[in-house]
Amino acid sequence: MSLFVEKYGGTSVADAERINAVADNVAKSHQQGHQMVVVLSAMSGETNRLLALADQIHPDADAREVDMLVSTGEQVTIALLAMALHHRGIDARSYTGGQVNILTDNVYGKARIVDIDAQRIRTDLEQNRVVVVAGFQGVDNEGNITTLGRGGSDTTAVALAAALSADECKIYTDVDGVYTCDPRIEPNARRLDKITFEEMLELASSGAKVLQTRSVEFAGKYRVPLRVLSSFAPDQGTLITFEENSSMEQPLISGIAYSKDEAKLTIVGVPDEPGVASKILEPISAAHINIDMIVQNVGDDGTTDFTFTVPRADFETSRNILESIAKSLLAKEVRADINMAKVSVVGVGMRSHAGVATTMFKALAQEGINIILISTSEIKISVVIDDKYLELAIRSLHKAFQLDESGNDITGKKQQ
Amino acid sequence: MSLFVEKYGGTSVADAERINAVADNVAKSHQQGHQMVVVLSAMSGETNRLLALADQIHPDADAREVDMLVSTGEQVTIALLAMALHHRGIDARSYTGGQVNILTDNVYGKARIVDIDAQRIRTDLEQNRVVVVAGFQGVDNEGNITTLGRGGSDTTAVALAAALSADECKIYTDVDGVYTCDPRIEPNARRLDKITFEEMLELASSGAKVLQTRSVEFAGKYRVPLRVLSSFAPDQGTLITFEENSSMEQPLISGIAYSKDEAKLTIVGVPDEPGVASKILEPISAAHINIDMIVQNVGDDGTTDFTFTVPRADFETSRNILESIAKSLLAKEVRADINMAKVSVVGVGMRSHAGVATTMFKALAQEGINIILISTSEIKISVVIDDKYLELAIRSLHKAFQLDESGNDITGKKQQ
Numbered sequence: 100m101s102l103f104v105e106k107y108g109g110t111s112v113a114d115a116e117r118i119n120a121v122a123d124n125v126a127k128s129h130q131q132g133h134q135m136v137v138v139l140s141a142m143s144g145e146t147n148r149l150l151a152l153a154d155q156i157h158p159d160a161d162a163r164e165v166d167m168l169v170s171t172g173e174q175v176t177i178a179l180l181a182m183a184l185h186h187r188g189i190d191a192r193s194y195t196g197g198q199v200n201i202l203t204d205n206v207y208g209k210a211r212i213v214d215i216d217a218q219r220i221r222t223d224l225e226q227n228r229v230v231v232v233a234g235f236q237g238v239d240n241e242g243n244i245t246t247l248g249r250g251g252s253d254t255t256a257v258a259l260a261a262a263l264s265a266d267e268c269k270i271y272t273d274v275d276g277v278y279t280c281d282p283r284i285e286p287n288a289r290r291l292d293k294i295t296f297e298e299m300l301e302l303a304s305s306g307a308k309v310l311q312t313r314s315v316e317f318a319g320k321y322r323v324p325l326r327v328l329s330s331f332a333p334d335q336g337t338l339i340t341f342e343e344n345s346s347m348e349q350p351l352i353s354g355i356a357y358s359k360d361e362a363k364l365t366i367v368g369v370p371d372e373p374g375v376a377s378k379i380l381e382p383i384s385a386a387h388i389n390i391d392m393i394v395q396n397v398g399d400d401g402t403t404d405f406t407f408t409v410p411r412a413d414f415e416t417s418r419n420i421l422e423s424i425a426k427s428l429l430a431k432e433v434r435a436d437i438n439m440a441k442v443s444v445v446g447v448g449m450r451s452h453a454g455v456a457t458t459m460f461k462a463l464a465q466e467g468i469n470i471i472l473i474s475t476s477e478i479k480i481s482v483v484i485d486d487k488y489l490e491l492a493i494r495s496l497h498k499a500f501q502l503d504e505s506g507n508d509i510t511g512k513k514q515q
Numbered sequence: 516m517s518l519f520v521e522k523y524g525g526t527s528v529a530d531a532e533r534i535n536a537v538a539d540n541v542a543k544s545h546q547q548g549h550q551m552v553v554v555l556s557a558m559s560g561e562t563n564r565l566l567a568l569a570d571q572i573h574p575d576a577d578a579r580e581v582d583m584l585v586s587t588g589e590q591v592t593i594a595l596l597a598m599a600l601h602h603r604g605i606d607a608r609s610y611t612g613g614q615v616n617i618l619t620d621n622v623y624g625k626a627r628i629v630d631i632d633a634q635r636i637r638t639d640l641e642q643n644r645v646v647v648v649a650g651f652q653g654v655d656n657e658g659n660i661t662t663l664g665r666g667g668s669d670t671t672a673v674a675l676a677a678a679l680s681a682d683e684c685k686i687y688t689d690v691d692g693v694y695t696c697d698p699r700i701e702p703n704a705r706r707l708d709k710i711t712f713e714e715m716l717e718l719a720s721s722g723a724k725v726l727q728t729r730s731v732e733f734a735g736k737y738r739v740p741l742r743v744l745s746s747f748a749p750d751q752g753t754l755i756t757f758e759e760n761s762s763m764e765q766p767l768i769s770g771i772a773y774s775k776d777e778a779k780l781t782i783v784g785v786p787d788e789p790g791v792a793s794k795i796l797e798p799i800s801a802a803h804i805n806i807d808m809i810v811q812n813v814g815d816d817g818t819t820d821f822t823f824t825v826p827r828a829d830f831e832t833s834r835n836i837l838e839s840i841a842k843s844l845l846a847k848e849v850r851a852d853i854n855m856a857k858v859s860v861v862g863v864g865m866r867s868h869a870g871v872a873t874t875m876f877k878a879l880a881q882e883g884i885n886i887i888l889i890s891t892s893e894i895k896i897s898v899v900i901d902d903k904y905l906e907l908a909i910r911s912l913h914k915a916f917q918l919d920e921s922g923n924d925i926t927g928k929k930q931q
Contacts, residue, residue, distance in 0.1 A: 115571035149591065155531035157598040164601070167609050168594035171587035175565065178584035182573040185580070193583050197613075198658050242614050 101266040102134040102224070106234060106256035109143035110273045111330035112176045121271075122183035124333055125229060129189055134224045136263065138234040138256040139180060141172025162207035166236075166246045170195070173233035173252070181231050191229040194219070197244065199230075201237035201255065209248035210237060212255075212317075215262040232259060250311025257314045261321030268323050269336075270310065275329035276337035277302070277309055279502035280355035284493050287503035291337050291353060298353045298445050299325075299339045301479040305443035306358030315339070351455060352446035352500040355493055359486055361391070361439035362414040363471065364407055364421055368431030371403040378428065379405055382420050388413040391441075392474045392483060402431070406472060408483060411437055439471070440486035444496060445479045456480055462499035468492050517682040518550040518640070522650060522672035525559035526689045527746035528592045537687075538599035540749055541645060545605055550640045552679065554650040554672040555596060557588025578623035582652075582662045586611070589649035589668070597647050607645040610635070613660060615646075617653035617671065625664035626653060628671075628733075631678040640679075648675060666727025673730045677737030684739050685752075686726065691745035692753035693718070693725055695918035696771035700909050703919035707753050707769060714769045714861050715741075715755045717895040721859035722774030731755070767871060768862035768916040771909055775902055777807070777855035778830040779887065780823060780837055784847025787819040794844065795821055798836050804829040807857075808890045808899060818847070822888060824899060827853055855887070856902035860912060861895045872896055878915035884908050 105128075107121050121137075129135050149169050153160045177193035184191035199219055203210035220230045234252025237245050247254050253270055260268035275290065277299065282288040294302075296319045303312040309327055318325045318339065328336030369375055376395065383390055393407045409417045414437045425433050449455050459480055463470060468491065472483035484492055497503065521544075523537050537553075545551050565585050569576045593609035600607035615635055619626035636646045650668025653661050663670050669686055676684035691706065693715065698704040710718075712735045719728040725743055734741045734755065744752030785791055792811065799806055809823045825833045830853045841849050865871050875896055879886060884907065888899035900908055913919065 115568065118572060152531065152591070152595060153598055156534060156595050157602045160598040161601050164594045164597045164609060167597070167611075168591060171590045174587045174590075175568070175584060178580045179568060179572050181580045181583070182569055182576040185577050186573045193580060195583075195660075198660075244611075244614075 100132045100134065102136070102263060103128060103267055103269060104136045104138065104256050104260040104263065104265045105269045105271060106138040106252055107140065107271045107330055108252065108273065109140040109145075111271055112139055112141075112180070113143045115179070117330075118176070118179050118183050121330060122180060122187055124271075124330070125180075125184065126187045126189055129229055135229045136220060136224070136259055136265070137180065137229060137231045138252055138259060139173055139176040139231065140234050140252040141169070142176055145172040145175070163243060166207045166244050170233070170236045170244050170246055173235055177231045177233050184229055184231070189229055190227060191231055192223055193231040193233070195233045196236035196255065197238035197242065199232055201258070203237035203239055203245045203247070205239035205241070205243060205245060207243075207245055210239070210245035212237060212247070212258045215258055217259065217262040220259070220263065250314055253311055253314035254317055257317045257321070257323050257325065260323045261317070265323065267326055268318065269326045269328055270314075271328055271330035271333070272309065273329065273331065274309055274327070275332060275334065276327050277307070277339075277354065279353070280493055280497055281357070284357075284490050285497045287497065289503055292335065293338045293340055294353050295447050296325075296339055296341055297478055298447055301443070301445040301476065302354050302356045305356035305445065305479065305481060306360075306441065307354070307356040350446060350502075351448035351452050352444045352502065353448075354445055355496055355500075355502070356443045356445060357489060357493055358441045359489065360410050360412075361408050361441050361483060361486070362411045362417070362437040363435070363439045363483065364409065364417055365434040366405045366421055366425050366428075366430050366432075367434060368398075368402040369405060369428050371397055371401055375403070375428070376405070379421070379424055380407070382424060383409070383417055386413075386416060386420060388417055392472050392481065394472050394474075408439060408441070408472065438486045439483050440489040441481055441483050442489065442492050442496065443479055443481040444500065447478050449478050449480075458499055459496060462495045463492055466491055466495050516548045516550065518552070518679060519544060519683055519685060520552045520554065520672050520676040520679065520681045521685045521687060522554040522668055523556065523687045523746055524668065524689065525556045525561075527687055528555055528557075528596070529559045531595070533746075534592070534595050534599050537746060538596060538603055540687075540746070541596075541600065542603045542605055545645055551645045552636060552640070552675055552681070553596065553645060553647045554668055554675060555589055555592040555647065556650050556668040557585070558592055561588040561591070579659060582623045582660050586649070586652040586660045586662055589651055593647045593649045600645055600647070605645055606643060607647055608639055609647040609649070611649045612652035612671065613654035613658065615648055617674070619653035619655055619661045619663070621655035621657070621659060621661060623659075623661055626655070626661035628653060628663070628674045631674055633675065633678040636675070636679065666730055669727055669730035670733055673733045673737070673739050673741065676739045677733070681739065683742055684734065685742045685744055686730075687744055687746035687749070688725065689745065689747065690725055690743070691748060691750065692743050693723070693755075693770065695769070696909055696913055697773070700773075700906050701913045703913065705919055708751065709754050709756050710769050711863050712741075712755055712757055713894055714863055717859065717861040717892065718770050718772045721772035721861065721895065721897060722776075722857065723770070723772040766862060766918075767864035767868050768860050768918065769864075770861055771912050771916075771918070772859045772861065773905060773909055774857045775905065776826050776828075777824050777857050777899060777902070778827045778833070778853040779851070779855045779899065780825065780833055781850040782821045782837055782841050782844075782846050782848075783850060784814075784818040785821060785844050787813055787817055791819070791844070792821070795837070795840055796823070798840060799825070799833055802829075802832060802836060804833055808888050808897065810888050810890075824855060824857070824888065854902045855899050856905040857897055857899050858905065858908050858912065859895055859897040860916065863894050865894050865896075874915055875912060878911045879908055882907055882911050
């Protein structure tokens with residue numbers, strides 16, 4: 100007997116038919132003797148419907164009231180799933196986030212979970228009940244309803260799995276697992292059976308959409324085994340695990356992630372003095388703009404060039420701030436380009452094998468793709484390129500690292 | 516400065532436009548310096564939409580889950596009204612029933628309020644906030660969401676008014692007050708400026724739809740002054756008061772109520788022995804059927820006839836039960852008629868004036884309407900008649916008691 104926390108997203112509970120399919124899936128596991136906690140999102144489209152209502156009333160509605168409003172979406176689906184389980188002869192109870200003591204801070208719209216008291220859920224599980232919990236929501240310490248922001252239902256599921264020491268947290272979504280890269284770009288993309296937590300975190304933070312960075316971080320922190328599966332055709336999906344495979348068959352690269360949401364800014368000819376970096380970056384950060392990659396080049400003339408990337412939505416604001424910084428620092432000029440993309444290769448195999456960067460740069464060079472910025476971590480290499488080359492870059496890297504072939508000993512050197 | 520609790524029903528919050536109209540109305544009172552607590556129903560149609568969803572999943576869904584589901588309807592409207600008030604520069608906060616500690620028993624779908632801890636509302640009011648509370652809902656002592664059943668939002672408003680010792684509880688609805696009788700039947704029906712609590716209770720329990728019996732009872736118990744007004748054209752409406760007007764101008768009759776939901780059953784020729792009434796009525800009550808009027812006639816032959824009325828929906832069940840009772844008691848026969856109606860005249864003036872019954876029976880006799888059952892209370896006379904005479908009976912009584920003329924000294928004797 101295992102204890103599973105299963106999360107189903109909005110498309111998985113879009114209507115009565117889909118909710119019945121979820122109930123069938125849950126019932127099957129329950130009848131196999133497993134203890135089941137189910138976390139649900141709102142029906143797809145419902146949150147937008149509610150936000151449109153709010154928008155008719157107030158163009159910039161108070162975040163507390165928005166949370167009060169949109170949290171009803173999950174409350175509807177949990178009640179309906181509990182009914183569907185009853186109809187299958189299974190004792191089930193639905194709970195809002197507040198009812199199972201999902202305590203958050205009071206940052207409405209993007210609250211963070213502070214604590215969970217899972218005693219009520221444990222009592223229900225002991226009585227052979229299926230527990231159905233509203234995702235995406237909690238309460239602050241004054242009992243106000245809060246929501247967790249994007250990917251919040253995943254976070255609820257992972258947090259409950261951690262609080263209950265669940266054997267596995269299964270994230271049911273509209274894709275059937277984690278792929279070597281986006282199959283819409285590279286049709287030969289292969290689904291991974293397993294991926295390490297570190298790799299998943301790098302992929303998610305590099306643009307892979309299958310899981311939100313935050314829920315992966317949470318799973319990592321509390322060592323919750325995660326599995327991504329499709330609710331439309333449930334099979335084994337992809338397991339995100341803490342065990343690194345140390346055999347020779349460990350692939351060098353597990354996957355390729357990308358982001359088109361990149362813009363580049365360069366301040367040219369800044370006097371190279373101590374503290375200049377913070378003078379440039381601090382005003383940008385103060386405007387709540389998230390700086391991603393940063394590169395500094397020191398020139399021969401005692402000045403330095405400073406290049407960094409920001410999300411495209413923050414491009415104009417960043418440029419304006421940087422122009423005024425350039426004036427005050429007596430810099431030569433500001434260069435800006437909004438049409439940037441980032442491609443990242445990720446794999447724990449990098450730790451023990453050299454040559455990944457060489458393979459990557461050679462593959463891009465062969466296609467005539469110019470690398471504009473590079474950043475590396477222990478298990479990731481990211482490059483910023485002109486976004487018109489993005490698809491070409493992804494396909495050539497997928498081929499260079501032989502990601503469409505499974506389980507071989509693929510090292511960078513063999514590619515050369 | 517007064518403290519008002521205002522309740523707006525489903526048609527009053529049906530869309531963004533209507534919600535803005537409610538916000539204007541509330542804002543006006545708030546700007547006049549009054550402390551405002553607003554109780555809302557779900558948007559009209561929303562509860563039915565949710566129940567239809569449930570029905571697709573489970574034809575006889577668990578009451579706890581139905582309450583979890585339908586309680587979202589009010590949560591949506593309170594958030595939207597708070598936003599609309601913010602938009603008018605007014606500080607407002609919305610609360611679910613649970614958040615303001617509306618504690619109920621755990622009879623899902625028709626829970627009763629057990630206690631309210633209004634401290635949180637008081638604190639908000641002291642800070643000049645408008646408090647917006649979800650009607651129709653509460654929580655039991657385990658934190659499960661409950662709903663109060665039909666007219667539940669009225670009850671929430673009255674209960675909050677009682678807990679807060681409000682100066683007045685205003686029930687905004689789609690009619691503009693309490694009338695001498697249903698204006699759809701008698702176009703000369705006149706709106707009452709005032710009516711006593713006792714009269715309102717008798718009218719509501721005799722079929723007048725403007726307020727639910729339960730909320731009037733609650734208001735009576737806690738001596739909350741109630742006012743019924745239209746949210747579409749707010750004016751003075753009708754005040755339900757505890758002060759009886761002792762002047763000569765007190766009308767004999769305040770209003771006429773009716774119900775078409777009546778069916779009649781008679782068990783004929785039952786041996787007239789002690790305990791026979793309970794033998795007949797107990798099995799009916801045990802089937803959760805609400806018996807209204809009861810009449811017993813003792814005949815010359817040592818047997819008795821027993822006649823009572825039940826809601827039409829329970830007619831067949833009641834008849835079947837009564838047939839089997841008739842057999843076991845060796846009664847002569849069972850007679851049954853589903854096409855019954857009840858007409859009631861109500862007025863505190865009856866206490867000090869004789870002749871009301873005479874006026875009533877004479878008016879009906881003049882129209883050839885046969886009275887089948889009669890029941891009286893201190894301030895009410897009800898008769899059961901064939902339902903085809905209902906409209907005629909109402910109009911003739913309205914005329915006989917001169918209800919279309921205001922403020923005159925109308926006694927039964929003058930009618931003769």
